[in-house]
Amino acid sequence: MGKLTGGQWFEIAVWVSFAAVAYLLTFQFDREVQMYRFGAAAWPRMVILVIMAAALGQFVTDLRVRKAAEARGVELDAGYFRKMADEHGAPVIIRMGITLSLPLVYAALLQNTGYYFTTPFFLAAYLYMTGERRVKWLIAMPLLIYAMITVIFTRFLFVGLPVGYWPGFYDFGNWLVVLIRQ
Amino acid sequence: MEQFIAGTLALVSSPLSMVVFAAGLFGGLLFGAIPGINMLTLGAIVLPFSGMLSAADAIMFYSVLYCSGTYGGAVTAILFNIPGSPENAPTAFDGYPMTKQGLAGKAIGAAVFCSSLGGTCSALLMMVATPLIADWAVRNFSSPEIFALVFFGIAVASSVGARTLWKGWLSVGFGLMIATIGLDPVAGIQRYDFGFTYLLAGIHFIPTILGFFAVSEIFVQAERRVRGRFEMPKFSTHFPSFAEFWRLKIAVVRSVLVGFFAGVLPGIGVTLAAFMSYNEAVRWSKTPEKFGKGHLEGVVASETANNAATGAAMIPLLALGLPGGAVTAMMVGVFQIHDMEPGPLVFVTSSDLVWVVFAAMFFANICILGLGYVETRTVLHLLKIPFQFLAPAILLLATVGAYAVRNLVMDVVVMFLAGIIAYFMRRSGYSVAGIVLGLILGSIGEENFAQGMQMVGYDWGDFFTRPIVAVLIFGGVATIVTNIYRELCGKRKGVEV
Numbered sequence: 001m002g003k004l005t006g007g008q009w010f011e012i013a014v015w016v017s018f019a020a021v022a023y024l025l026t027f028q029f030d031r032e033v034q035m036y037r038f039g040a041a042a043w044p045r046m047v048i049l050v051i052m053a054a055a056l057g058q059f060v061t062d063l064r065v066r067k068a069a070e071a072r073g074v075e076l077d078a079g080y081f082r083k084m085a086d087e088h089g090a091p092v093i094i095r096m097g098i099t100l101s102l103p104l105v106y107a108a109l110l111q112n113t114g115y116y117f118t119t120p121f122f123l124a125a126y127l128y129m130t131g132e133r134r135v136k137w138l139i140a141m142p143l144l145i146y147a148m149i150t151v152i153f154t155r156f157l158f159v160g161l162p163v164g165y166w167p168g169f170y171d172f173g174n175w176l177v178v179l180i181r182q
Numbered sequence: 183m184e185q186f187i188a189g190t191l192a193l194v195s196s197p198l199s200m201v202v203f204a205a206g207l208f209g210g211l212l213f214g215a216i217p218g219i220n221m222l223t224l225g226a227i228v229l230p231f232s233g234m235l236s237a238a239d240a241i242m243f244y245s246v247l248y249c250s251g252t253y254g255g256a257v258t259a260i261l262f263n264i265p266g267s268p269e270n271a272p273t274a275f276d277g278y279p280m281t282k283q284g285l286a287g288k289a290i291g292a293a294v295f296c297s298s299l300g301g302t303c304s305a306l307l308m309m310v311a312t313p314l315i316a317d318w319a320v321r322n323f324s325s326p327e328i329f330a331l332v333f334f335g336i337a338v339a340s341s342v343g344a345r346t347l348w349k350g351w352l353s354v355g356f357g358l359m360i361a362t363i364g365l366d367p368v369a370g371i372q373r374y375d376f377g378f379t380y381l382l383a384g385i386h387f388i389p390t391i392l393g394f395f396a397v398s399e400i401f402v403q404a405e406r407r408v409r410g411r412f413e414m415p416k417f418s419t420h421f422p423s424f425a426e427f428w429r430l431k432i433a434v435v436r437s438v439l440v441g442f443f444a445g446v447l448p449g450i451g452v453t454l455a456a457f458m459s460y461n462e463a464v465r466w467s468k469t470p471e472k473f474g475k476g477h478l479e480g481v482v483a484s485e486t487a488n489n490a491a492t493g494a495a496m497i498p499l500l501a502l503g504l505p506g507g508a509v510t511a512m513m514v515g516v517f518q519i520h521d522m523e524p525g526p527l528v529f530v531t532s533s534d535l536v537w538v539v540f541a542a543m544f545f546a547n548i549c550i551l552g553l554g555y556v557e558t559r560t561v562l563h564l565l566k567i568p569f570q571f572l573a574p575a576i577l578l579l580a581t582v583g584a585y586a587v588r589n590l591v592m593d594v595v596v597m598f599l600a601g602i603i604a605y606f607m608r609r610s611g612y613s614v615a616g617i618v619l620g621l622i623l624g625s626i627g628e629e630n631f632a633q634g635m636q637m638v639g640y641d642w643g644d645f646f647t648r649p650i651v652a653v654l655i656f657g658g659v660a661t662i663v664t665n666i667y668r669e670l671c672g673k674r675k676g677v678e679v
Binding site for chain 2: 007011015022025029031033035036037038040043044047048050051053054055057058061080081084087088092095096099100101103104106107108110111115119122123126127129130131132141142145146149153157159160161162
């Protein structure tokens with residue numbers, strides 16, 4: 001891994017890969033435009049150049065900092081996430097992973113199961129992941145938050161929220177909307 | 183003067199406008215004072231629904247939110263070392279040590295007074311300067327000048343807010359790349375759509391802003407809870423005396439001037455204003471070693487400047503159509519929602535809107551003086567709301583806000599993805615504000631560059647020798663070179679939020 005940490009190499013690799021892929025994709029739309037000499041690809045390519053230059057700058061800076069630290073015999077930061085893993089271990093990392101991915105799962109389900117059915121469960125799950133363990137609060141708070149926000153936006157602001165496509169969920173969503181708007 | 187009176191009368195004569203004014207004022211104070219969220223969270227949540235208000239009321243809401251939220255972010259900076267916004271970061275340098283010494287009330291009291299004073303002076307200067315600049319801009323600014331201004335703004339924005347200069351550039355570059363998704367502004371050629379119809383219209387800025395600011399902040403605070411590092415400190419409510427303020431009068435005046443002139447810069451002027459003012463306070467102080475250890479002057483310098491910059495940040499927005507920071511970037515969105523183009527013509531087509539906004543900002547800064555003291559005492563009760571109850575509520579509000587834009591579930595997915603990306607980037611030392619500014623300025627920059635080159639017949643000499651273009655490009659290049667030099671010599675002190 002050389003003088004850099006795994007995290008630093010990963011960061012550089014991400015930016016270089018991002019820039020490389022973005023550059024390769026510019027050939028898909030790099031065609032002549034009659035009214036504009038530089039075409040549609042010029043601006044993205046210029047931005048990619050900036051990103052590559054900055055990534056190179058960051059790489060050089062990381063190397064210099066490491067070298068200076070080694071010369072002084074000072075131990076440098078292992079990186080934020082490495083420190084978190086070393087300090088807290090796998091359970092915290094897993095819990096953070098779930099905390100971050102839970103909203104995405106909720107968003108992915110919204111289309112099919114609908115906002116009206118899925119939301120209370122998402123709120124309870126998120127409440128649990130952020131530390132609440134009392135069963136009463138795990139049931140009451142999500143219902144209270146869900147009820148308040150849903151009534152405000154459905155009844156008073158007439159914001160249309162997804163009712164879901166799957167059978168059963170669609171019927172439940174529509175039934176609740178009619179009930180709230182009565 | 184007559185226009186200011188007309189704007190005031192328009193504000194007070196409409197009950198709805200007064201309600202919107204109060205909502206912006208209290209919303210900024212409240213959201214700024216609760217750790218884990220800030221005025222940007224509220225601004226992002228309200229953005230999709232701003233179309234329900236008139237253009238004047240919507241812009242007025244954000245301008246008042248800007249004033250009160252900039253002060254409100256100082257409360258969490260002082261109490262919890264969690265700056266509400268990047269411009270509150272220097273406040274934490276001395277504010278938090280003061281809290282640890284049991285002097286939180288003194289720090290907050292200084293923040294209240296200085297924020298009010300800086301903001302009021304800025305509002306007055308803004309009322310005088312903006313129409314003049316707008317008038318000048320109409321006659322002297324066209325596409326090449328706007329591109330040059332965007333370049334200058336990006337050059338400045340990239341240097342503040344991230345842990346290193348390179349990460350600042352990477353943040354802005356990432357935002358610029360997101361802005362290229364969709365149809366190119368010249369010929370409408372599809373770029374980076376991967377065959378998805380959703381991407382043809384580009385990534386909508388509302389879900390992105392919600393994700394980058396509100397959702398990522400929830401994730402950051404959730405991580406603190408998961409790691410067991412979220413603590414509520416105790417604090418007193420003894421405020422500073424007039425004598426203490428009088429001793430710092432020179433620092434206050436200097437901070438107003440630094441804040442105002444730095445805040446005019448499009449890009450990230452408000453954050454730069456706070457850092458520059460703090461640095462100047464250290465430089466001019468007879469006891470620089472006291473800074474960073476709980477020195478009242480540090481809080482005064484930062485808070486005066488960042489509120490002085492709020493009025494100044496409205497100048498590039500209203501006079502030139504360019505955002506001066508994250509909140510003004512949202513205001514660009516509000517203009518677009520109302521089918522308006524921010525820029526010098528706003529003074530011609532909607533001067534009543536402009537003067538309502540000016541009057542509202544002036545009175546908002548005056549109100550901060552009184553409400554700030556009251557709010558400090560009452561915020562104690564609000565701080566008792568456990569974070570685990572706030573987080574789901576904010577996520578749900580953000581979900582509804584993102585979905586309501588275009589009734590697309592994909593917007594909600596994009597929002598959460600943006601939140602996850604922003605969480606990792608923030609924890610790795612990148613600047614979320616830089617990403618958003620790259621996103622907003624990217625499309626403006628590309629469009630004006632293309633139009634500018636067509637105007638001058640692709641003659642680079644003609645393009646870069648236009649006086650205003652030359653000055654701005656030179657300023658941007660000088661900023662970049664200076665920053666690179668400082669970075670290589672290890673003289674730059676980056677602070678990420």
